[in-house]
Amino acid sequence: xxxxxxxxxxxxxxxxxxxxxxxxxxxxxxxxxxxxxxxxxxxxxxxxxxxxxxxxxxxxxxxxxxxxxxxxxxxxxxxxxxxxxxxxxxxxxxxxxxxxxxxxxxxxxxxxxxxxxxxxxxxxxxxxxxxxxxxxxxxxxxxxxxxxxxxxxxxxxxxxxxxxxxxxxxxxxxxxxxxxxxxxxxxxxxxxxxxxxxxxxxxxxxxxxxxxxxxxxxxxxx
Amino acid sequence: xxxxxxxxxxxxxxxxxxxxxxxxxxxxxxxxxxxxxxxxxxxxxxxxxxxxxxxxxxxxxxxxxxxxxxxxxxxxxxxxxxxxxxxxxxxxxxxxxxxxxxxxxxxxxxxxxxxxxxxxxxxxxxxxxxxxxxxxxxxxxxxxxxxxxxxxxxxxxxxxxxxxxxxxxxxxxxxxxxxxxxxxxxxxxxxxxxxxxxxxxxxxxxxxxxxxxxxxxxxxxxxxxxxxxxxxxxxxxxxxxxxxxxxxxxxxxxxxxxxxxxxxxxxxxxxxxxxxxxxxxxxxxxxxxxxxxxxxxxxxx
Numbered sequence: 391x392x393x394x395x396x397x398x399x400x401x402x403x404x405x406x407x408x409x410x411x412x413x414x415x416x417x418x419x420x421x422x423x424x425x426x427x428x429x430x431x432x433x434x435x436x437x438x439x440x441x442x443x444x445x446x447x448x449x450x451x452x453x454x455x456x457x458x459x460x461x462x463x464x465x466x467x468x469x470x471x472x473x474x475x476x477x478x479x480x481x482x483x484x485x486x487x488x489x490x491x492x493x494x495x496x497x498x499x500x501x502x503x504x505x506x507x508x509x510x511x512x513x514x515x516x517x518x519x520x521x522x523x524x525x526x527x528x529x530x531x532x533x534x535x536x537x538x539x540x541x542x543x544x545x546x547x548x549x550x551x552x553x554x555x556x557x558x559x560x561x562x563x564x565x566x567x568x569x570x571x572x573x574x575x576x577x578x579x580x581x582x583x584x585x586x587x588x589x590x591x592x593x594x595x596x597x598x599x600x601x602x603x604x605x606x607x608x609x610x611x612x
Numbered sequence: 613x614x615x616x617x618x619x620x621x622x623x624x625x626x627x628x629x630x631x632x633x634x635x636x637x638x639x640x641x642x643x644x645x646x647x648x649x650x651x652x653x654x655x656x657x658x659x660x661x662x663x664x665x666x667x668x669x670x671x672x673x674x675x676x677x678x679x680x681x682x683x684x685x686x687x688x689x690x691x692x693x694x695x696x697x698x699x700x701x702x703x704x705x706x707x708x709x710x711x712x713x714x715x716x717x718x719x720x721x722x723x724x725x726x727x728x729x730x731x732x733x734x735x736x737x738x739x740x741x742x743x744x745x746x747x748x749x750x751x752x753x754x755x756x757x758x759x760x761x762x763x764x765x766x767x768x769x770x771x772x773x774x775x776x777x778x779x780x781x782x783x784x785x786x787x788x789x790x791x792x793x794x795x796x797x798x799x800x801x802x803x804x805x806x807x808x809x810x811x812x813x814x815x816x817x818x819x820x821x822x823x824x825x826x827x828x829x830x831x832x833x834x835x836x837x838x839x840x841x842x843x844x845x846x847x848x849x850x851x852x853x854x855x856x857x858x859x860x861x862x863x864x865x866x867x868x869x870x871x872x873x874x875x876x877x878x879x880x881x882x883x884x885x886x887x888x889x890x891x892x893x894x895x896x897x898x899x900x901x902x903x904x905x906x907x908x909x910x911x912x913x
Binding site (some may be wrong): 499503504525530534537592595598 | 685686749908
């Protein structure tokens with residue numbers, strides 16, 4: 391009896407181990423698929439990369455993020471560092487600025503090196519005093535973050551309020567959001583958010599520049 | 613659309629100057645026939661034309677006239693194709709000027725200089741296409757065909773511009789069979805590459821935005837410019853003229869008549885001007901039909 395029982399258990403074990411091995415092997419064979427299913431993207435190259443997170447379900451489209459940004463950063467005439475977009479005929483929004491991409495196309499094409507990506511937090515900063523106004527970055531950025539001011543003849547864009555962040559303060563847009571739809575943080579942590587994505591329908595393929603943002607899309611009917 | 617006419621003309625003139633240099637280079641090497649009259653005109657055209665184009669680019673820059681000292685920064689980012697372009701154009705203008713001056717003075721230029729100029733000319737022509745081709749966020753530009761199309765158009769327009777100037781400055785202009793053949797070859801090549809390019813776009817290989825861009829050009833807002841100026845005036849009309857010219861070459865050879873008719877040489881001038889218009893139209897179409905991968909406004913569910 392004892393022996394028989396033992397055999398039974400070991401069979402079960404064999405089955406269990408077998409099943410587990412199969413799962414492990416499959417996940418090993420298809421790591422990309424599993425990762426994509428579970429999180430936004432693989433972990434960022436720079437573990438200190440900061441990013442925005444935007445919850446489409448919480449946003450009421452009030453525009454206070456844009457207003458706060460404009461006030462805090464004194465937008466040059468004709469530039470919009472943060473834009474609030476709306477799905478036609480729906481109460482569905484997107485608050486978008488610069489995504490401080492892991493592979494910033496602006497930085498790559500800029501002939502005068504006006505763009506720098508900070509090592510400490512991955513923020514992409516544009517120095518308007520170096521900018522010659524060639525507008526090459528406006529073509530390169532799929533998110534239209536670099537904005538040209540006809541008045542000053544140069545590019546301006548969101549710098550994630552890096553000076554505030556250096557002082558331990560919150561970026562102006564995030565601080566102003568009444569519903570906490572807009573937040574920010576360490577990108578690796580943000581990407582663990584359940585339901586978070588890095589692309590919305592019709593928006594650019596994230597493989598182009600690897601944007602440092604996480605969006606929680608609105609599920610209609612809720 | 614962020615770039616306008618100044619950039620279109622700059623891209624056109626960059627190609628034109630490069631093509632002009634290469635035309636006279638080819639003539640000097642004897643590739644365009646034993647007594648080609650194109651050995652000097654292209655060298656005269658090259659550097660000034662590229663310099664004028666570069667000047668237009670400076671006018672287009674937001675800071676070009678406002679804080680011109682910032683332009684020195686254009687040499688700093690070696691990963692930017694635009695920076696490559698600044699180096700290539702600068703060296704080409706310098707070498708082109710020296711070569712042009714030596715040719716004008718009837719002095720022999722060192723072979724190294726002439727060859728360096730030819731390589732820089734090719735680089736200039738290719739650069740104008742690569743500048744656009746590397747922009748991934750503009751599907752219409754983002755193909756390896758773009759630089760090839762621009763180089764062929766550069767050679768074609770350069771050859772025509774050189775032929776036109778040669779008529780003005782050379783005492784004896786004898787049309788060479790090889791020149792006509794070069795014209796023909798370039799126009800046929802450009803037709804094939806353009807067909808390939810638009811065919812590729814319409815397959816959807818560069819996404820729906822690529823198809824949209826191509827559709828604007830072929831059947832949309834720019835279709836008149838495309839069919840009228842680029843295909844009609846720029847390629848088909850000169851194609852017919854140069855085919856007729858080749859046939860008349862054969863006939864004159866048979867009849868042993870040495871004088872080409874006045875009408876045919878006038879037609880030749882029109883064909884060359886026509887090629888230039890087509891080249892300008894091509895740059896305009898490519899720049900103006902550049903739709904971004906996302907328009908920056910439209911949000912879907």
